[in-house]
Structures are given as structure tokens and as C-alpha cells.
Amino acid sequence: TSKILEGNVSKEHTYLNCFDYVKDIGTGGLCIVEHVRDQSGLDLAFKKLNEKTLTIANISDSEARIKAIKLLKNEARDINNLAKEGSKNTPKFAIDATSSDNSGIYVEYIPNSFEEKINSELDANEALRLYLQTTISIKKLHKKGISLMDIKPTNYRVDDEGNVILVDLNLKRVKEVNNPSESIIVSAVTDSGKIIGTPLYMAPEQKLGNVKKGEEHLVDIFQSTSLLYQILTKIKPEGVHKQKAFYFQDAF
Numbered sequence: 001t002s003k004i005l006e007g008n009v010s011k012e013h014t015y016l017n018c019f020d021y022v023k024d025i026g027t028g029g030l031c032i033v034e035h036v037r038d039q040s041g042l043d044l045a046f047k048k049l050n051e052k053t054l055t056i057a058n059i060s061d062s063e064a065r066i067k068a069i070k071l072l073k074n075e076a077r078d079i080n081n082l083a084k085e086g087s088k089n090t091p092k093f094a095i096d097a098t099s100s101d102n103s104g105i106y107v108e109y110i111p112n113s114f115e116e117k118i119n120s121e122l123d124a125n126e127a128l129r130l131y132l133q134t135t136i137s138i139k140k141l142h143k144k145g146i147s148l149m150d151i152k153p154t155n156y157r158v159d160d161e162g163n164v165i166l167v168d169l170n171l172k173r174v175k176e177v178n179n180p181s182e183s184i185i186v187s188a189v190t191d192s193g194k195i196i197g198t199p200l201y202m203a204p205e206q207k208l209g210n211v212k213k214g215e216e217h218l219v220d221i222f223q224s225t226s227l228l229y230q231i232l233t234k235i236k237p238e239g240v241h242k243q244k245a246f247y248f249q250d251a252f
Helices: 053-061 062-082 114-118 124-143 174-180 215-232 244-248
Strands: 019-028 031-037 044-047 094-096 104-108 157-158 164-166
Touching: 044 062, 053 062, 062 094, 062 104, 114 124, 114 157, 124 164, 124 215
Parallel strands: none
Antiparallel strands: 019 031, 031 044, 044 104, 094 104, 157 164
């Protein structure tokens, strides 16, 4: 059980020995990410299962937790494999703690929000630099035959040297397409935990449930161009400017 270092959070947090809760980083359909720190001052990000959505998923799928843990294990493996190959745009390491009381993985803590960065005042050169950095990790994964199908600003962070780091390598979207029996259907849950009709960065074939096996990388390309649009215009692909953004996406 951990003490709280920052914020007004009253709940208790359980981590590996010596780690304390610092603050929340983000909440997604499958996982919650928290900033934790050990007694020496080492900062890590702890990615744990989102119990609320798992409880809902478990109603129709009694193996939801087992599948979620497997996804986290695979994510830790992919992070470490990329690190061994010298990747500079993914976390340097991941620690598999899925067998602990609070199932999750510990990864390198990347301090700065990518979403806040792209919403700040940027000149064209910096905007393009940031975007091109988002593509480096995706290219590496595509060379391995791995697609994410879930590219969006909150899946990136920025380190203190200005490098853009892909921090979410979870393949839950690909599982939904290629291995439905191994998937966990949490697609309708957004980062805010609210149910919506269509996620902002979803490609047309995803919306129609029409992604063909072997063409998952095309979804990544569509989502990547949607991200570029947002970086350059400060407008999300859909949402309050839905109509304008919709026409832009249809142009690809």
C-alpha cells in the first residue's frame, strides 16, 4: 500500500515494494496509467488494468481479465524487444508485474504531455519535426509486421530532450480484428470513460468493421495522417469541427 505524494487522491494504491503514487497520467478503456516513485527518487509509469471496464467486459466474457493480462505481458515484451534493438522512440524498458496483487507493467516514465505540446504555439518546422518523430516507432513496428490501429496524441509522450515517445504499444485493436476470441471489446469506452459512438481517430474501415487481415497497417497510415492534421491545424479529426475534419479525412 502506498502513500500519496501529490494531489488530493484519497484512495490507496498497491505497487511493488518501495513505490509510491505520485499522480494520474491517463485513463483508457483497458488500462489506467499512474506516475509512481521509489524511495531513491526513481520515477516510473505504472500501467494497470482498468477494473471498471473489465467488470463490464466480464459480464459477456468470463475470460476478460486473462486476456487483458496477456495483452499487458505482450506489450512489456514488445517494449523490451524494441529497446534491445536500440529504439529511441519507445520506452527503454518494461517490467512485467502482472502476477502481483495489482496487475500491470512498470515502464520508463516520460514526463511531458504530447497533447499539450501539439496544442501549444509551434512553428511549422517544429510541428513537422514532432509529427515525423511519431512515425519512427510505427515504421519499426510495421517492419516487424505489427500494427497498432490505435494512433492518437495520448499514446505519445515527450521526454526532456524533445523526443516523441510512443508509450502505448497495446495491440487490443488488432486483436479485435484478427483474433476475436482473444480480444476484449472495450472500443466504446473513451479516455474520459464515457460511452461514445465513434472514436475520433478511427479509420473508415474500422467504423464499418471491415478491416481485412494483412491490411491493418493501412489503418495506422490513416490515423497517422489524422494526427498530422491535428498537429498542423489544432483541430481534432472529428468533434466540434466534425464536418470540416470529415472532408479532410475523406481526401486520403
